[in-house]
Amino acid sequence: xxxxxxxxxxxxxxxxxxxxxxxxxxxxxxxxxxxxxxxxxxxxxxxxxxxxxxxxxxxxxxxxxxxxxxxxxxxxxxxxxxxxxxxxxxxxxxxxxxxxxxxxxxxxxxxxxxxxxxxxxxxxxxxxxxxx
Amino acid sequence: xxxxxxxxxxxxxxxxxxxxxxxxxxxxxxxxxxxxxxxxxxxxxxxxxxxxxxxxxxxxxxxxxxxxxxxxxxxxxxxxxxxxxxxxxxxxxxxxxxxxxxxxxxxxxxxxxxxxxxxxxxxxxxxxxxxxxxxxxxxxxxxxxxxxxxxxxxxxxxxxxxxxxxxxxxxxxxxxxxxxxxxxxxxxxxxxxxxxxxxxxxxxxxxxxxxxxxxxxxxxxxxxxxxxxxxxxxxxxxxxxxxxxxxxxxxxxxxxxxxxxxxxxxxxxxxxxxxxxxxxxxxxxxxxxxxxxxxxxxxxxxxxxxxxxxxxxxxxxxxxxxxxxxxxxxxxxxxxxxxx
Numbered sequence: 169x170x171x172x173x174x175x176x177x178x179x180x181x182x183x184x185x186x187x188x189x190x191x192x193x194x195x196x197x198x199x200x201x202x203x204x205x206x207x208x209x210x211x212x213x214x215x216x217x218x219x220x221x222x223x224x225x226x227x228x229x230x231x232x233x234x235x236x237x238x239x240x241x242x243x244x245x246x247x248x249x250x251x252x253x254x255x256x257x258x259x260x261x262x263x264x265x266x267x268x269x270x271x272x273x274x275x276x277x278x279x280x281x282x283x284x285x286x287x288x289x290x291x292x293x294x295x296x297x298x299x300x
Numbered sequence: 301x302x303x304x305x306x307x308x309x310x311x312x313x314x315x316x317x318x319x320x321x322x323x324x325x326x327x328x329x330x331x332x333x334x335x336x337x338x339x340x341x342x343x344x345x346x347x348x349x350x351x352x353x354x355x356x357x358x359x360x361x362x363x364x365x366x367x368x369x370x371x372x373x374x375x376x377x378x379x380x381x382x383x384x385x386x387x388x389x390x391x392x393x394x395x396x397x398x399x400x401x402x403x404x405x406x407x408x409x410x411x412x413x414x415x416x417x418x419x420x421x422x423x424x425x426x427x428x429x430x431x432x433x434x435x436x437x438x439x440x441x442x443x444x445x446x447x448x449x450x451x452x453x454x455x456x457x458x459x460x461x462x463x464x465x466x467x468x469x470x471x472x473x474x475x476x477x478x479x480x481x482x483x484x485x486x487x488x489x490x491x492x493x494x495x496x497x498x499x500x501x502x503x504x505x506x507x508x509x510x511x512x513x514x515x516x517x518x519x520x521x522x523x524x525x526x527x528x529x530x531x532x533x534x535x536x537x538x539x540x541x542x543x544x545x546x547x548x549x550x551x552x553x554x555x556x557x558x559x560x561x562x563x564x565x566x567x568x569x570x571x572x573x574x575x576x577x578x579x580x581x582x583x584x585x586x587x588x589x590x591x592x593x594x595x596x597x598x599x600x601x602x603x604x605x606x607x608x609x610x611x612x613x614x615x616x617x618x619x620x621x622x623x624x625x626x627x628x629x630x631x632x633x634x635x636x637x638x639x640x
Contacts, residue, residue: 204443205419205450212422216382272380273418276439277446 182252185296187244190259193289194231194238197266200281205274207235213273214238217265225258252297260290310337311448315455324348324355324463327456329396332357335433335452336400339445342407343370345432346421346456347378350464353392360397361406367395369413370434377418378430411436417449421457428460476550478528479535487549487557494547494561495610498602505602506568508558509617510538510575513594513629515554518586526586530593533584541575557617565601565634572597572632580630594630596621605635 202210214233222229227247232239247255263286270278317330324346332344343358343366354371375388414436421429431453433441441449474486482490491507498505512518512534519527531554538548538556547559560568576595583590598620600613607613616635624633 204446206454208454209420209422209450212420212425212427215425269380272377273420274441274446275415275417277417277441277443281443 182296182299183248183250183255184244186252186255186259186293187240187247189289189293189296190255190263191238191240193259193263193286196285196289197263197282198237200285201270201278202237204278204281207237211235213266213269217262217269221258221262221265225254225261227255228258228262256293256297260293263290307338307448310334311451314338314452318452318455318459321459324351324353324460325394327459328355328357331452331456332396332398332400338448339433340401340435340437340440341433342366342400342411342436343432343434345370345374345434346429347374347391347431348421348429348460349378349383350428351392352390353394356393356395358395358397359400359407362397363407363409363411366407366411366413366436367393370416370432373413373416373434374418374430374432377432381420381427381430383427407436414438415440417441417446419450419453421453421460423457423461428457428464431456479532479550481535481539481556482547482549484549484551484557487547487551487559490547490549491559491610491614494559495602495613498561502603503562504564504604505613506558506560506563506565507600507613507617508560508568508572508575509551509598509614509621510556510558510572511596511621511625512554513596513625515593518591518593522586522589530584530586533582534579534593534595537578537582538575541578542571557614563601565599565604568599568601569632569634572599576630576632596624596629597632598622598624598635599632600635605637 198210211233218228218231218233227243227250230241230243230246232241267279267282267286270282314331314334317334318327321327321330328344328346335341335344342362343356346355347353348355354374356367356370358367358370371391371393372388375391413434415438416432416434418430418432420427421431433445433449435441474482476483494505497503512530515527515530518530535548535550535556538558542548542558542560545561546563549557549559551557558571560571563571576597579593579595582593584593598617600607600616600620602613605613605616607616620633620635623636624631627633
């Protein structure tokens, strides 16, 4: 499995890079949205999304959410063996589901604040996993 | 800065009114009254899962189609959160209409839902409902509105949770657990209110005291579990035999009491006689047997029997019940002053 992860020039595994990137992205989403709707509701929405998307991408279930924020916990170690593309797909579907929830609740109000942060990072993740 | 301070003051005032509310209607009403100072909206909705009820506080010119659209949307969003009810047909709608905007800004009869904010009402990770702000104007709400609205949502959730807890305590305090009728304590409180009303206004008030004949025999022969079953069946029969405004309570043991506001002697006798006949004609299944059971009933009435207090009214009904027992049971007796 380890062979599925690619090493970059700097010596860091691509899976690690994808994980770092999404860890930062989720933290940013947390920061922006919690300021709008509060930590408790956001925690609930994150848990809903993780439960739903965790059915397909079980590694997402090891994400820990509390009113303090999101913690990758042991995920970093567990997921290093997963293919970067798989990690990317899982996180991307989690983010998409969260955005859908935000849109269902508040139409564009949350999305307008979050989109500018999300898109560049997702594109960056896509670039990472597609590197030959 | 002044703008924010003003908004924070309004927010404080809304939170305070939500905090001091005693029931959900009051919460919706007080929030609805104050929210126009913070937002421009057409309808405020609170969907409470426990009651499957959607409370809508909306602009008086809201067309019915808009109301339906708001309701549909809230139920839809609630189901996106993985919560039931996900079907509008299963939700009771309680609509309050108020003037939320000046007359020249009345809503178009064909107005549709153009923007909304919906937030889950959640306490300790439990979703107990959702709250929404709705408008017929596009892009009516921005990030700051959402921030203010989420604070209101938090407070509503905490207060509703408090109601939920309080309601189970209240249920225990006023209901008889075996029969689910009101208990004696509640009956006495109710009687104070009804007696005050009647004694003050001169309107009629009747009491019917009911006792199951030879109930001890049922318990001794078939056991207490079967006896309890009989009590429950008679309780349910009593509930369905009275008017909406009447109070049916378990007075103790195998005794029940009815408070019948604005019921004269004739009407009360009719109700009591109907109950007697219903019980008499019913076959009660106890254990493997089917048995007949009868009840005796005593009636007292204000002003006919001239009670001076609610205690007098109870004593008179009790005396009439005693007469019914002494007269051979399975009968209705009116209080008779001569025999006192």
